[in-house]
Amino acid sequence: KAGVTQTPRYLIKTRGQQVTLSCSPISGHRSVSWYQQTPGQGLQFLFEYFSETQRNKGNFPGRFSGRQFSNSRSEMNVSTLELGDSALYLCASSFEQGARSNEQFFGPGTRLTVL
Amino acid sequence: AQKVTQAQTEISVVEKEDVTLDCVYETRDTTYYLFWYKQPPSGELVFLIRRNSFDEQNEISGRYSWNFQKSTSSFNFTITASQVVDSAVYFCALSDTDSGSARQLTFGSGTQLTVLP
Numbered sequence: 001k002a003g004v005t006q007t008p009r010y011l012i013k014t015r016g017q018q019v020t021l022s023c024s025p026i027s028g029h030r031s032v033s034w035y036q037q038t039p040g041q042g043l044q045f046l047f048e049y050f051s052e053t054q055r056n057k058g059n060f061p062g063r064f065s066g067r068q069f070s071n072s073r074s075e076m077n078v079s080t081l082e083l084g085d086s087a088l089y090l091c092a093s094s095f096e097q098g099a100r101s102n103e104q105f106f107g108p109g110t111r112l113t114v115l
Numbered sequence: 116a117q118k119v120t121q122a123q124t125e126i127s128v129v130e131k132e133d134v135t136l137d138c139v140y141e142t143r144d145t146t147y148y149l150f151w152y153k154q155p156p157s158g159e160l161v162f163l164i165r166r167n168s169f170d171e172q173n174e175i176s177g178r179y180s181w182n183f184q185k186s187t188s189s190f191n192f193t194i195t196a197s198q199v200v201d202s203a204v205y206f207c208a209l210s211d212t213d214s215g216s217a218r219q220l221t222f223g224s225g226t227q228l229t230v231l232p
Contacts, residue, residue, distance in 0.1 A: 033218050043206065043222035056219050088158055094218055102148055102210055102218050106160035 002027065004093050004107035012113045018079040021110045025072050025093030031055075032074040033104060034066060037088040046089075049074050078112075086114045117142045119209050121223035128197050129231050136192045136226045138207030144168075147211035149183065149190040150220065154204040166190065197230045204228070 005024045013019050025032050034046040045058040049068035066076040072093075078085055088111050092104035118141040128134045140149065151163040164174065166183050174181050178195045194201055204227050208220040 031218055033220075035220075042224050043208075043220075045219045045221070048218050058219070090158075090160060092160075092218075103150075103162060103165050104218060104220065105162055106152070108157065108159040111158070
């Protein structure tokens with residue numbers, strides 16, 4: 001079974017631009033979560049989507065947004081990029097129901113560099 | 116609020132030594148889950164184990180073992196007979212109902228493990 005895939009793997013942008021990152025969950029997983037990883041702040045939860053609805057959101061400004069499609073694929077968007085947005089963005093998917101519903105499986109991440 | 120502390124920032128051991136990674140957590144919930152993930156240099160977080168708050172049984176999986184003690188709010192991870200391939204950053208994480216979603220993980224700051232040949 002294919003794992004979580006994220007595209008692109010690497011991205012370089014300049015301040016003020018916007019960026020869209022994509023995540024395809026494991027087949028059968030309907031919940032998708034996003035995390036930001038930086039050396040200073042570590043791993044921080046961004047948001048979670050299920051059934052095309054945002055179910056939970058972390059403490060990030062409104063410049064960070066996301067969406068989920070009917071096939072469970074998810075995108076996250078960051079507008080008006082700042083230098084501090086440089087990070088590894090990780091996507092995770094999980095089953096919605098059952099005993100293993102909160103076991104999250106992560107993709108390889110997208111490394112975003114803002115110049 | 117929930118919190119996970121991994122006091123060991125970096126650990127170096129020589130191959131075949133045993134090593135224990137410490138994890139201390141804080142939560143107000145009585146129902147919560149604890150996780151360990153491994154992050155090799157490639158960046159992908161690899162799921163290792165999940166433990167719920169009602170199951171204090173220790174677990175062993177090959178060279179890996181986990182010791183969960185609610186009395187001390189700790190969930191420590193031991194690698195027996197370490198190998199060079201175990202070199203990675205290891206994260207302990209917590210999810211509870213207080214965070215709004217069972218799928219919102221609160222991570223510790225990670226422990227960089229280096230196994231020297």
